[in-house]
Amino acid sequence: MNRPILFLTSLLGLAACTAAKENTSSVSSSTKVVTHNTVVDCVLYDGMTKESAQLLSVGPGAQVQVTDTVDVYFVKARVIKDGKTTNGYMYRTCFPQR
Incomplete structure (x- = not known):
């Protein structure tokens, strides 16, 4: 039973x-896409590990569209540089504290 x-x-x-x-x-x-400006030199990676390939680098003051907060250390981001859109992951420390 x-x-x-x-x-x-x-x-x-x-x-x-x-x-x-x-x-x-x-x-x-x-979720909404939020635009932030970087405060330091940052790298856009293709993944969230130390072995991830670097897609591009951006300097301080660059506009980055944050599409998702996926991790404690990383955000999913979209960068438009030289007319080309690149999606990847950036460290949260690239942006000012909110």
């Missing part, structure tokens, strides 16, 4: 996790 109840409880828990996952994805897609 306990097995069917345990099975049904497991299915309900799985359904709840799936619903929560779908709900969070809709929230992150509605």
Whole structure:
């Protein structure tokens, strides 16, 4: 008798996790792009590790569009330099504290 109840409880828990996952994805897609100016020389990377390739460098005062705050140390960013748009990741320390 306990097995069917345990099975049904497991299915309900799985359904709840799936619903929560779908709900969070809709929230992150509605975030706004915010433009910031860098305060130091910064590098736009293709990933969030020390081994990530450097895509380009920007100097202090460069405008960067932050599209997502994905990590404690990194933000997902878009830089337009010389008419070319490049997407990648930058350290949060590139921007003033808010």
